[in-house]
Amino acid sequence: MGLEGKTCLVTGSSRGIGHSIAESLCQAGANVVVNARNTNDVQTVVNRLNQKNSGRVFGVVADVSRPDECDDLISRSVDEFGQLDVLINNAGIGIFESIEQLSLKNWKAQIDTNLLGVFVCSRLAIPHLLKTEGWIINIGSLACRNSFAGGTGYNASKFGLLGMTEAMMLDLRSKGIRVSIVMPGSVDTSFLDGDSKKWALTSDDVASATLHLLSYPRNAHPSRIEIRPSQPPSS
Numbered sequence: 001m002g003l004e005g006k007t008c009l010v011t012g013s014s015r016g017i018g019h020s021i022a023e024s025l026c027q028a029g030a031n032v033v034v035n036a037r038n039t040n041d042v043q044t045v046v047n048r049l050n051q052k053n054s055g056r057v058f059g060v061v062a063d064v065s066r067p068d069e070c071d072d073l074i075s076r077s078v079d080e081f082g083q084l085d086v087l088i089n090n091a092g093i094g095i096f097e098s099i100e101q102l103s104l105k106n107w108k109a110q111i112d113t114n115l116l117g118v119f120v121c122s123r124l125a126i127p128h129l130l131k132t133e134g135w136i137i138n139i140g141s142l143a144c145r146n147s148f149a150g151g152t153g154y155n156a157s158k159f160g161l162l163g164m165t166e167a168m169m170l171d172l173r174s175k176g177i178r179v180s181i182v183m184p185g186s187v188d189t190s191f192l193d194g195d196s197k198k199w200a201l202t203s204d205d206v207a208s209a210t211l212h213l214l215s216y217p218r219n220a221h222p223s224r225i226e227i228r229p230s231q232p233p234s235s
């Protein structure tokens with residue numbers, strides 16, 4: 001899909017992977033909706049991207065774990081630009097605790113952000129994406145199919161996301177909407193607490209994979225991309 005003049009909504013795009021994807025889409029000439037929960041962060045990113053790039057940028061503060069706020073996010077995006085071509089469900093959180101430590105609150109926060117939020121945003125976006133033969137891209141993880149200790153909540157949300165994405169793809173492809181998942185390994189963002197990890201992927205690596213995916217012509221549907229660091233530390 002050519003991105004010039006297209007409207008792309010990236011959830012969780014005030015920093016990290018979502019921010020890199022939003023910036024790359026702007027550089028490619030798309031109109032971009034930036035989203036996160038923190039108002040100042042959204043405003044700062046919108047101002048900065050609007051100064052530097054050819055695409056136009058609009059910000060919507062919304063928490064995707066809250067269905068009413070997803071409704072506001074999708075409707076304000078379409079009101080601003082008149083259409084929606086690409087929804088990138090990127091917003092996600094990870095709370096890495098064993099089953100014995102994981103509280104109901106922290107379980108729910110991960111499921112509601114990483115899974116419910118994707119379901120609700122996608123459902124609300126579908127009527128608009130049908131008109132544009134658009135694309136939904138979910139940012140998964142290698143944790144969509146590799147479990148690890150401390151991943152009870154995160155693995156549950158990401159395994160669920162992979163299954164949901166593939167089912168959505170089968171529901172929607174005959175109707176002209178493509179649905180894909182990008183599954184990165186470790187990415188050097190604030191998501192991973194602690195020191196910067198020089199061996200990890202960068203957010204820009206994940207943005208490149210996402211824009212590459214979007215470059216495929218109408219007849220081709222790359223439905224899953226896995227991307228991992230070339231040289232992780234040996235365990």
Ligand SMILES: NC(=O)c1ccc[n+]([C@@H]2O[C@H](COP(=O)([O-])OP(=O)(O)OC[C@H]3O[C@@H](n4cnc5c(N)ncnc54)[C@H](OP(=O)(O)O)[C@@H]3O)[C@@H](O)[C@H]2O)c1
Pocket residue numbers: 011012013014015016017018035036037038041062063064065090091092093094113139140141142183184185186187188189190191192
């Ligand atoms: N970093 C990794 O190693 C890695 C690897 C594989 C997959 N991923 C996936 O990639 C995605 C992005 O991760 P990241 O590393 O870029 O994380 P990050 O640096 O922590 O950025 C997360 C972004 O999402 C926003 N956000 C969080 N919860 C939200 C909510 N409920 N509603 C709206 N926005 C929300 C954050 O802003 P606010 O806090 O202001 O809302 C921020 O803009 C996630 O789905 C994650 O699971 C990450």
